[in-house]
Amino acid sequence: MGTESPLQWIELSRQAFNHNIDSLVRLASGKKVAVSVKANAYGHGLPQIVSLLAERNDVDYLSVHSLGEGIDCREAGWKRRIIVLGPIPDDCLDAVPEFDLEPTIFDIGTLKKLGAVSKRRKQKIQTHLKLETGTNRQGITIDELPKFANAYKSFEYIKKPYGASMHFANIEDTTAHEYADYQLKKFHKMTAMMTKLGIKPTIRHAAASAAMILFDKTRFDLVRPGIAAYGLWPSKETYLSYRLSGGENDLFWSVLSWKAKITQIKNLEADSFVGYGCSYRTTSKTKLAIIPVGYCDGYDRRLSNIAHLIIKGMRSPVRGRICMNLLMADITDIKGVKAGETAILIGQDKSEQVSIEQVADWSSTIHYEVAARLSSDLPRQVVE
Ligand SMILES: *Cc1c(COP(=O)(O)O)cnc(C)c1O
Numbered sequence: 001m002g003t004e005s006p007l008q009w010i011e012l013s014r015q016a017f018n019h020n021i022d023s024l025v026r027l028a029s030g031k032k033v034a035v036s037v038k039a040n041a042y043g044h045g046l047p048q049i050v051s052l053l054a055e056r057n058d059v060d061y062l063s064v065h066s067l068g069e070g071i072d073c074r075e076a077g078w079k080r081r082i083i084v085l086g087p088i089p090d091d092c093l094d095a096v097p098e099f100d101l102e103p104t105i106f107d108i109g110t111l112k113k114l115g116a117v118s119k120r121r122k123q124k125i126q127t128h129l130k131l132e133t134g135t136n137r138q139g140i141t142i143d144e145l146p147k148f149a150n151a152y153k154s155f156e157y158i159k160k161p162y163g164a165s166m167h168f169a170n171i172e173d174t175t176a177h178e179y180a181d182y183q184l185k186k187f188h189k190m191t192a193m194m195t196k197l198g199i200k201p202t203i204r205h206a207a208a209s210a211a212m213i214l215f216d217k218t219r220f221d222l223v224r225p226g227i228a229a230y231g232l233w234p235s236k237e238t239y240l241s242y243r244l245s246g247g248e249n250d251l252f253w254s255v256l257s258w259k260a261k262i263t264q265i266k267n268l269e270a271d272s273f274v275g276y277g278c279s280y281r282t283t284s285k286t287k288l289a290i291i292p293v294g295y296c297d298g299y300d301r302r303l304s305n306i307a308h309l310i311i312k313g314m315r316s317p318v319r320g321r322i323c324m325n326l327l328m329a330d331i332t333d334i335k336g337v338k339a340g341e342t343a344i345l346i347g348q349d350k351s352e353q354v355s356i357e358q359v360a361d362w363s364s365t366i367h368y369e370v371a372a373r374l375s376s377d378l379p380r381q382v383v384e
Helices: 014-028 038-042 046-054 067-075 108-121 142-153 178-196 209-214 236-244 356-362 367-372
Strands: 008-013 032-036 061-064 081-084 102-105 128-130 163-165 203-207 256-261 264-268 286-291 308-311 314-319 327-330 342-349 352-354 380-383
Touching: 008 014, 008 046, 014 032, 014 046, 014 209, 038 046, 038 367, 046 067, 046 380, 061 067, 067 081, 102 108, 108 142, 142 178, 163 178, 178 203, 203 209, 209 236, 286 314, 308 327, 308 352, 342 356, 352 356, 356 367
Parallel strands: 008 380, 032 061, 061 081, 081 102, 102 128, 128 163, 163 203
Antiparallel strands: 008 256, 256 342, 264 286, 286 327, 308 314, 308 342, 314 327, 342 352
């Protein structure tokens, strides 16, 4: 943003983040840990989160979706390993060894081109072969394994994948985990086949947050948590399953607060309309706070007339529609609010809390989406 005092900003709690990573490292019980920082570190801010992780010595890996995110991690000073989970355009493959990234492999053409890049540059490239076990997203099937094995074995430097990976389709959304067991069986069968084909993986990995929290048999040699690092449970079902199995309540603390300055205060007569579409009408004299946050910042338009903010420790309901860059909130019954006062969009003050989960419920989506869509333009600062 570049301004001296921003009108809205995100605060990240160092203590909460470190607490969450402590919990994850403890759950990983000696396995390697790869923290996901895709989607601008789930909206928390990639450079800030990478710096926090770099201060610790117990996180082995970052995982990212794209090549660009991998490079961003290097630019933020990350010296340890990085897995790229998503596709990399063929004409960018030289960046893989250049930035020492470990791509996920699910395409034979890309694998062969990577082999050629490695040979030309005389550099080793570590890869992770993605196995299809039932999510039907990026993995390769068991029938394709011999083809990939032959491609690997024909290479000069990378003669086999470093890792074999899979991703669960149905752990977060349910308390019944039969499908996860089915996928796990397939994974075991496919990694055994890899060994037979002469491309035995050095490490195997499968578990995102929900799997690693609930099932130690999914942890293998490395775990890949994302959402939990930010203090968010993957889902209510995951939380429930965990608690029913006797787990403690204190594993994760939320890291992020989103705050803004009230820029104007308005006094309205009874029977006044508020905002576009006249969707709200006052029934008595009303005091409104104008707040310079809108849907372009990631405050969803579906929060119109539904959400509340926290001002002076009290609930302040959103009135009228969320605009592109502004919203209006009712402060009639909150005493002594002046322009310049801070409003909390996400976060906590005294006994009031607006969580990312609450915002997700109000806007009929999941907390992953709310976090991921926080505008990357918002200034972010780590607070003690
Ligand atoms: C995003 C992602 C993760 C992390 O998932 P969370 O549910 O946020 O813990 C792990 N593995 C893969 C392949 C992913 O895409």
